[in-house]
Amino acid sequence: MKSHRLRSLMVALLTTSVLLGVSGFALGLLVPTETTVTELAPGVFFRKAQWQPDFIGCNQGWIIFEDFVLVIEASFPNQAEALIKEIRKTTDKPIKYVFDTHWHGDHADGNPVFVSEGASAIASESSREQFLNKGIASFDKQKQEKPAEYGKLKYGVPAVYFPKKMILEDATQRVELIHLGHGHTPGDAVAWLPKQGILFTGDSCVNGAFNYTGESNTSSWISVLTEMAKMPIKIVCPGHGERSDAKLVETQRRYFVELRQAIQEAIAAGKSLDEIKKTIDLPWYKEWAGVTVRERAENIEHVYKELTSKT
Numbered sequence: 001m002k003s004h005r006l007r008s009l010m011v012a013l014l015t016t017s018v019l020l021g022v023s024g025f026a027l028g029l030l031v032p033t034e035t036t037v038t039e040l041a042p043g044v045f046f047r048k049a050q051w052q053p054d055f056i057g058c059n060q061g062w063i064i065f066e067d068f069v070l071v072i073e074a075s076f077p078n079q080a081e082a083l084i085k086e087i088r089k090t091t092d093k094p095i096k097y098v099f100d101t102h103w104h105g106d107h108a109d110g111n112p113v114f115v116s117e118g119a120s121a122i123a124s125e126s127s128r129e130q131f132l133n134k135g136i137a138s139f140d141k142q143k144q145e146k147p148a149e150y151g152k153l154k155y156g157v158p159a160v161y162f163p164k165k166m167i168l169e170d171a172t173q174r175v176e177l178i179h180l181g182h183g184h185t186p187g188d189a190v191a192w193l194p195k196q197g198i199l200f201t202g203d204s205c206v207n208g209a210f211n212y213t214g215e216s217n218t219s220s221w222i223s224v225l226t227e228m229a230k231m232p233i234k235i236v237c238p239g240h241g242e243r244s245d246a247k248l249v250e251t252q253r254r255y256f257v258e259l260r261q262a263i264q265e266a267i268a269a270g271k272s273l274d275e276i277k278k279t280i281d282l283p284w285y286k287e288w289a290g291v292t293v294r295e296r297a298e299n300i301e302h303v304y305k306e307l308t309s310k311t
């Protein structure tokens with residue numbers, strides 16, 4: 001995903017929480033300036049990453065098994081280091097695996113930091129090509145741009161790939177890593193904790209104006225979200241933004257369903273892409289995401305291309 005500044009809604013909510021003198025996070029409000037760690041269930045931790053004033057990376061998590069720790073999302077290298085410090089406050093068990101929901105740098109560039117701790121990175125087999133091509137190229141670019149953070153590191157492609165599903169289980173925890181299909185990227189996967197009803201979604205589901213559709217297939221993404229919605233979810237830990245419940249999956253799905261529908265109708269009415277970009281309106285989107293649907297122009301362009309492509 002990319003960094004996006006959310007505006008008045010977030011500011012208003014933040015102001016409200018400050019005025020109330022309590023943590024907005026505790027109230028379930030959006031607090032984009034805070035990075036928080038919460039133990040969602042015994043041994044299951046969620047780290048929400050702030051995205052204002054600076055976007056620092058994706059949300060992460062860790063799960064403490066009897067003999068080892070599974071990390072969810074490596075994030076950027078500096079956030080990988082920050083996460084390890086947080087993990088060490090909760091356990092001294094070895095970090096054995098880091099699960100990357102997809103190849104994007106803000107989710108997976110921290111892999112080598114975990115590898116140097118003795119961990120192996122895991123991702124879906126459908127993401128392998130992207131790690132080997134786009135991932136390496138983007139990491140090399142970051143090395144040029146952020147030598148202090150990336151300079152000493154060698155790109156860490158996953159050591160373990162799973163086809164559709166991989167299960168990690170012992171007497172205390174069960175985590176299912178599942179590739180549900182092409183959503184945000186061709187290789188997205190989620191981490192599902194069936195005992196606790198907790199789903200870590202990566203960028204298949206985000207909470208706010210974080211959707212990046214550049215490598216997506218929005219039709220297939222809707223199917224992925226339909227499958228996700230069938231799970232008995234209690235808590236959703238999205239790739240970006242505040243954690244939520246099963247309703248978030250429905251909201252995320254609604255965005256793509258209605259975006260496609262509105263653009264399809266406009267095309268049928270003979271509107272050009274430029275006209276659609278100026279006139280499309282989904283008022284509820286702003287309530288959720290803090291920006292208007294028109295402000296996410298690249299998503300409109302992507303869906304327009306999908307709907308008008310001849311292939």
Ligand SMILES: [Zn+2]
Nearest residue numbers: 001102104203
């Ligand atoms: Zn992403």
